[in-house]
Amino acid sequence: MTRSFDAIIVGAGQAGPSLAGRLVAAGQKVALIERDRIGGTCVNTGCTPTKALVASAYAAHLARRAGDYGIGTGVVTVDFAAVIARAQAIASASRGRNETWLAGLDGLTVLHGDAKLTGPTSVAVNGETLEAPRIFLNVGGRPNRAPMPGLDQVETLTNIEMLKLETVPEHLVVIGGSYIGLEFAQMFRRFGSQVTIVEMAPRLIAREDPAISQTIRAMLEAEGISVRTDATCIAFTPRDGGIGVQVDCREGAPEVIGSHVLMATGRRPNTDGLGLDAAGVETDERGHIIVDDTLATTVPGIWALGDCNGRGAFTHTAYNDYEIVAANLLDGDHRRLSQRIPGYALYTDPPLGRVGLTEAQARETGRPLLIATRPMTRVARAIEKGETVGLMKIVADAETRRILGAAILGVGGDEAIHGVLDLMSADQPLDALRWAVPIHPTVAELIPTLLVDLKPA
Known part of the structure; x- marks a missing residue:
């Protein structure tokens, strides 16, 4: 049995459902195939449940420190079953919202099963063959168990x-x-x-x-x-x-x-068993699907989005992959991967917000640099919250006066970093941010001060 579609999307992680929504809104008939649960890693086993756990862990930690703030709490206990149940409930609700939304899209067929490419325009799933002139691979990745003795x-x-x-x-x-x-x-x-x-x-x-x-x-x-x-x-x-x-x-x-x-x-891409050879789609030595600056693979009519292409291992980069593909195919735009400013966060407490190059990476470019740092012990907001671990750092090009990278390790660092990320995305000189008047007391208010402190290094 063969069914024809305008587009086939393999994988319902961050990029797949959003792309399906845009395509059906444009009047296309779309098949979305998912072998596990809607939402992919982020919703089911990644960002959503783990950050819920981080929140519970933070609550326990803060409760133990309540005396530092003049508050008495008594003995702090952890109901781990309730902690896990809360995280799973949050993930389940997020997944349910996605499933309900997808079920209501006219023109979309959602199939559950293992998909395998059988050619450059065909995919086999559940004993039938689907055909489409465009195929989008959003198959994600999984934990990698590095080989070790024993x-x-x-x-x-x-x-x-x-x-x-x-x-x-x-x-x-x-x-x-x-x-x-x-x-x-x-x-x-x-x-x-x-x-x-x-x-x-x-x-x-x-x-x-x-x-x-x-x-x-x-x-x-x-x-x-x-x-x-x-x-x-x-x-x-x-x-x-x-x-x-x-x-x-x-x-x-x-x-x-x-x-x-x-x-x-580490993690590895879910590209093995996908039938890439049958379609002629090439991968690198780590199994990532090779894509160009528009996310097109080595086979015309096939694109790869998200973790499986090795060009970003985050929910936000996967979503941006969808944005690039949709803009180019549906909006007549000319978006490129190379336009993306890399940013990410480490969700320890305090968190680390990062964008662009580290100092070591910036020095490898050979450019003349300006660098400034400030410990969180000199940030009023951190002092008031009693959370002064960490530091802020900015690296800039002395000639172009463009920020090359920044790190904020400290309370609110995952949010405050966006002021720098937005400036870099807009390709504006650091002086454009220097004269902003940020709100006091915040962590972000120290960014203009950091820019004043930039010195050759």
């Missing part, structure tokens, strides 16, 4: 299984000191777990500037989290009542025994 002898968890736990781990060992690992490490420490982070690199989140990495490590250690870097020979051994994690570090015990192990060692 891994097949022990039971480990990914971020997905962490959301299904029924009790707080006695001792959680987190393999991987990057964004996902750090968020889970801090939240479970605040829920009551003993936590150890094991990272192969010399420092946490090695892509960030050293000052950021060092500050984050210090704040985690201040909460009682053990951090083991330079762990170059990670291996696993079953132990009575737990899992032995062997590490080769410069100092500390050679083995850490945990009750649970979280593998936070």
Whole structure:
């Protein structure tokens, strides 16, 4: 059996449903195929439930610190079952809203099943063949379990299984000191777990500037989290009542025994088994679908959006992929990936908001630089809230007077960074922001002050 459509979308993550909505609004007949749950990683196992957990962990942490603010609370306890139920309820409600919206779109057929390309214009699903002149791949990614000795002898968890736990781990060992690992490490420490982070690199989140990495490590250690870097020979051994994690570090015990192990060692694209060869779609060495500046693949009529193209691993970049494709195909625009200013956040407490280049990356360009930093201990809003961990930093081009990058590690940093991101997106000189009159007391009010403090470096 063969059915014909104007467009086929494989994957109902962040880009797929939005694109389906635009296409059917333009009068097209569209098939949307999803093998799991509507909403993809973000809604079901990523941003939505994990940030709900972060919020619960923050509430517990703040309650324990209530005395710092002159408030008495008594003994603080964590009802972990209620914490998980809250996160799952929020994710379920978000997914339900998406499902209801999609069900009401005229011209859209939603199919649940494993999709496989059988040619440049055809997709097989549930025993039938769908044909369309345009195919959009939005298949996302999944946790990557990096091969390590003994891994097949022990039971480990990914971020997905962490959301299904029924009790707080006695001792959680987190393999991987990057964004996902750090968020889970801090939240479970605040829920009551003993936590150890094991990272192969010399420092946490090695892509960030050293000052950021060092500050984050210090704040985690201040909460009682053990951090083991330079762990170059990670291996696993079953132990009575737990899992032995062997590490080769410069100092500390050679083995850490945990009750649970979280593998936070990156993600991989869901492109295997998709039948890309049958359509002639090319991938890189990591399995990401190769796309050009407009998100077109190596096969005319096929586009790849979201995590599977390796051009951004965030919900907001996936959504922007949809915006680029829709603008070009439906609005007669000429949007490009290269126009996107990269920005993201790390949702530890305090959060890290980041945009553009780090100082190290900026120096590699050979441009003359202007740099300014300010500790959060000199930010009135942070002092008033009793949350002074962190720093603010801006790197600019001395000749063009364009901001190249910025970092705000501190209370409200994930929100305040948008003032810089918006200026960079508008391609305006830093002087355009210098004379803004921000609201006091906020974290963002210090951005113009930082610009005044820029010095050659």
